[in-house]
Amino acid sequence: xxxxxxxxxxxxxxxxxxxxxxxxxxxxxxxxxxxxxxxxxxxxxxxxxxxxxxxxxxxxxxxxxxxxxxxxxxxxxxxxxxxxxxxxxxxxxxxxxxxxxxxxxxxxxxxxxxxxxxxxxxxxxxxxxxxxxxxxxxxxxxxxxxxxxxxxxxxxxxxxxxxxxxxxxxxxxxxxxxxxxxxxxxxxxxxxxxxxxxxxxxxxxxxxxxxxxxxxxxxxxxxxxxxxxxxxxxxxxxxxxxxxxxxxxxxxxxxxxxxxxxxxxxxxxxxxxxxxxxxxxxxxxxxxxxxxxxxxxxxxxxxxxxxxxxxxxxxxxxxxxxxxxxxxxxxxxxxxxxxxxxxxxxxxxxxxxxxxxxxxxxxxxxxxxxxxxxxxxxxxxxxxxxxxxxxxxxxxxxxxxxxxxxxxxxxxxxxxxxxxxxxxxxxxxxxxxxxxxxxxxxxxxxxxxxxxxxxxxxxxxxxxxxxxxxxxxxxxxxxxxxxxxxxxxxxxxxxxxxxxxxxxxxxxxxxxxxxxxxxxxxxxxxxxxxxxxxxxxxxxxxxxxxxxxxxxxxxxxxxxxxxxxxxxxxxxxxxxxxxxxxxxxxxxxxxxxxxxxxxxxxxxxxxx
Numbered sequence: 001x002x003x004x005x006x007x008x009x010x011x012x013x014x015x016x017x018x019x020x021x022x023x024x025x026x027x028x029x030x031x032x033x034x035x036x037x038x039x040x041x042x043x044x045x046x047x048x049x050x051x052x053x054x055x056x057x058x059x060x061x062x063x064x065x066x067x068x069x070x071x072x073x074x075x076x077x078x079x080x081x082x083x084x085x086x087x088x089x090x091x092x093x094x095x096x097x098x099x100x101x102x103x104x105x106x107x108x109x110x111x112x113x114x115x116x117x118x119x120x121x122x123x124x125x126x127x128x129x130x131x132x133x134x135x136x137x138x139x140x141x142x143x144x145x146x147x148x149x150x151x152x153x154x155x156x157x158x159x160x161x162x163x164x165x166x167x168x169x170x171x172x173x174x175x176x177x178x179x180x181x182x183x184x185x186x187x188x189x190x191x192x193x194x195x196x197x198x199x200x201x202x203x204x205x206x207x208x209x210x211x212x213x214x215x216x217x218x219x220x221x222x223x224x225x226x227x228x229x230x231x232x233x234x235x236x237x238x239x240x241x242x243x244x245x246x247x248x249x250x251x252x253x254x255x256x257x258x259x260x261x262x263x264x265x266x267x268x269x270x271x272x273x274x275x276x277x278x279x280x281x282x283x284x285x286x287x288x289x290x291x292x293x294x295x296x297x298x299x300x301x302x303x304x305x306x307x308x309x310x311x312x313x314x315x316x317x318x319x320x321x322x323x324x325x326x327x328x329x330x331x332x333x334x335x336x337x338x339x340x341x342x343x344x345x346x347x348x349x350x351x352x353x354x355x356x357x358x359x360x361x362x363x364x365x366x367x368x369x370x371x372x373x374x375x376x377x378x379x380x381x382x383x384x385x386x387x388x389x390x391x392x393x394x395x396x397x398x399x400x401x402x403x404x405x406x407x408x409x410x411x412x413x414x415x416x417x418x419x420x421x422x423x424x425x426x427x428x429x430x431x432x433x434x435x436x437x438x439x440x441x442x443x444x445x446x447x448x449x450x451x452x453x454x455x456x457x458x459x460x461x462x463x464x465x466x467x468x469x470x471x472x473x474x475x476x477x478x479x480x481x482x483x484x485x486x487x488x489x490x491x492x493x494x495x496x497x498x499x500x501x502x503x504x505x506x507x508x509x510x511x512x513x514x515x516x517x518x519x520x521x522x523x524x525x526x527x528x529x530x531x532x533x534x535x536x537x538x539x540x541x542x543x544x545x546x547x548x549x550x551x552x553x554x555x556x557x558x559x560x561x562x563x564x565x566x567x568x569x570x571x572x573x574x575x576x577x578x579x580x581x582x583x584x585x586x587x588x589x590x591x592x593x594x595x596x597x598x599x600x601x602x603x604x605x606x607x608x
Contacts, residue, residue, distance in 0.1 A: 069141035072175050072251045081128030088123035091130030091279030091370070096122070109159070114374030115242070115274035117159045123277055125164040126172065129370065130279045131247050132270055134309040137366035142251035146178055146258050149250065149324070150233030154185040154223035155241035157379065160193055162242040162372065164201075167209060169245040178250055180233040182209045184241075185226050188217035217382055219342030225335055228327075237324040239369070244272065244279070246368035253324040253367050256312050262359040264325045264350075266318050267367035279370045285363055288317035289446055290348065291453040292406045294392050295520050296320075297541075299448060312362035316355065316446035320347025322369050325354075333357060334429040337394060339421055342383060345391035352399040355445050357435040386418060393420040398427055401438040406455035452541055461597050461604075462508040462550055463517065464590020465496040469555060470583045471568040476523075478503040478536050483521065486533035489571040496590035508589065510604040513546040514557070515539055522546045528562050531574045552597045555586040 087094035096119050100106060109117035131138075151170055155163055167182060184202075186194060202209050212226055228236050235257055246267075253265045271282050287305075289297040296317065305313040333353045340346055354361050381387075396404035397420050408415040442450055466476040468489060477490035480503060493499035505517040514523040516536070524537035525545050540546065549558045556578060557564040563585045565576040579585060596603050 068144040084128045093276035093278035114378045120161045136309045146254040147234035148180040149235045150231035151182045151237045152227035156187040158241040173245040174250045183227040185223045186213045187223040221340045240321045242372040244370045249367045252364040262329045264361040266323045267369045270370040272370045272372040287315045312364045317351045340391045341387040344388035345395045349395045357433045458510040460507045462589035462592045465499045465504045467588045469586035534573045
């Protein structure tokens, strides 16, 4: 129907041009001009005839027409943004005055929100952002005809300026005719400004925005469903409430869905610093995976999937916070499982459903959103039970078949205590859609999981506390300093093989790194110069600056020609050139598997 209208419009335009030329012909007095005009008329008619014949020929031969593509950039707006000045403009860091930084208001707002909310209020809700896209994205065009989008933004106790900045950036950087509506869902917030003040602001200033309210806090998952149920667009886009849209973010999310309706598309997610609000890239894309404790993992893109710097690439598991999906496909999948409570496991449930039930999921490198990652969560657990474990168990029971047991085996006591509830509705959807088994997902979509995270974890080289030989009362400890911070020495736990201090419980894993047993962090050595600090950082399982080897003979922990050293007086831990005579470079694990250490050259993952 759309193509017929387009053809009629073209023919009407040609007829109008033809009549205008005839009128000009009869008004002319000079023969040369008349001749030229007649020639133009005949060329125009000839072009029209050939175009009609080509169209008829295409229809007869059933040749698919190539969709027209256009440039959606708003260059006037982008130029205006480059000229903006003020705190945080162009995504640069902003600061408070010394007096404001020490004020009680800043501290109060920080503990209420988990980020520097007072500084956020100093930054325009219409600020310009850093354009972090690959240069090729700035030259890319997209289908002229794309589906209409409804954006759903759930929020709970969100700060005023970050919520409005999310809304305005989404509105301002979207082609208006592609964005049908923004639905913001208040999930039972108690802050007074999120009630009448917010409703009045929306009514007066934001005609494309609808405010939906939950009567009480239901959690992220149910709030998303509440917004999706009233959405009227052909595509539903879910966003978090403290994000900012990048330039031309919308067409790259819509085009893969226009090509294939059972597609889910995720943007690249950049980082808004929670203290200074500067925007920087997290990476240039990666594939989402998980391990058998349901920890989300992120790996580099396969070279076979990297068709270009702008092409969408498949990803097995979504991060979960920001994505686009066709409305019809979303509801065919049953939306989210409504029995998933608050948050947790929803990204696994939807990812498994998409892939196992005939869909596909891709990341679009040319669509970028930036996101505030809070320093801590300011919201206490509003449930009196372990809802996250229950969510995980529901997903495992419905979608993971026999592989669910590997999830349970990682923490059998915890899972045994949880009742997953009634699963009949979700199992019926799986049966109705004739979804593939989880084994198919592992073998065809995410074989890396079996390679990097075996269902049965191989034995470690060593585990427990890492005790200093120079001072046996001291052990390596994370000191609760957080990711990227140096580790130190602290009084050892009474039990070295299984320390009750989680900051001292390490595992020298078959990946040839030293991991914290509880968590996703590893000992990390970003530099190798003398006295470079040993830090704690997210395990990436590709060795590099996390490669470490325990030499059971010399009792040194080595990274090639440098060793972990210490100062027992200042309680610092750092690197130094290996010295077999140095007692401060000697360490003892609480438990050592001597047999495996002797098999170092044949056992474990070898990337180096």
